[in-house]
Amino acid sequence: MGKVILITGPARSGKSEWAETLARQSGKTVIYVATATNNPDDAEWQQRIQQHQTRRPQDWVTLEVPTTLSTTLADTKANSCVLVDSLGTWVANLLEQDEVSWANSVAEFLVTVQLVAADMLFVAEETGWGVVPAYPLGRTFRDRLGSLVRQLGTICETVYLVTGGHALNLTTLGTRLPDAIDYE
Template identity: 55%
Template sequence: MPHHVLVTGPSRSGKSEWAECLAAQGQQPVIYIATAIAPPEDREWLQRIEQHRARRPAEWQLRECPLELAALLRDLPPDHCALVDSLGTWVANCLDQSQDQWQETVTELLASVQACAAQLIFVAEEVGWGVVPAYASGRCFRDRLGELCQQLSPLMAEVYLVTTGFALPLHQWGICLKRLRENQNP
């Protein structure tokens, strides 16, 4: 089974850089999966995307995937490492889906992760540590991303929380809630 990794943390914590370091340490070719949509009128967003581009080694392949992530993961070559940056952006791109459509999308993604023979490294934002957003789309985004990360984490060999430039290995120090529940219910 491939060695999948989830890297999570707040904005500007170093999570993308940590994930990039993990991908670079491996011996496989790297496919960088960018989930962002780059509207030409948003200069600040384009600068953020450019910062990510500038850090990536030239030999890494780039695949832009704002929506059909599960399909892309299914088609990855087994001898590669794929770095998905980021799940938060991907969730935001899917916010117009109904709850039923979203559940189908998540089910498809989880199945693709389990079937994927390539190593996967996911980057995800931690957005639930503040106040509950006062608007419905903010609550929907926060809840969907948090639930997705909880569903993905048991499928990962490693889970890191990155904050202020430090990576904490949650897979070593923490107890996975899903696994705890499964062990309690015979």
């Protein structure tokens, strides 16, 4: 297994920029995995995508992977650094899966992460710090993403929280929770 790093935090906190900094510092070929789908009819979304694209070096390979994340990760080479931005969008893209299918997708993803020899950086949004969503799909999204981030965090070499203009290394500052506990 290569290095596995999780970068999490609230919206517009600098998560992606920190992940991009770590990818540049890796000295490896960078593969940027964008989980968002390109929607030309949404001007604001296009602006967000453009902002991300402008920051990235020209020599980075970009793959648009809205759903088949595990397959893409499994196909990466050991001498590369894969930056996945973001897990929240990946979860949103799979929200229509029933609970059994979702559990299978998560299990496949977590096993794949542990088998890949490439370094991997995962960007994930923190959604559970606010009000419980008033609608079922919002609660499903929040719960699935929160659980995924927790499970991934337990197998990561390093976990960062980016907030308030700072990247905090939670691996050195915190204590890892036991794997078996599930608070859902």
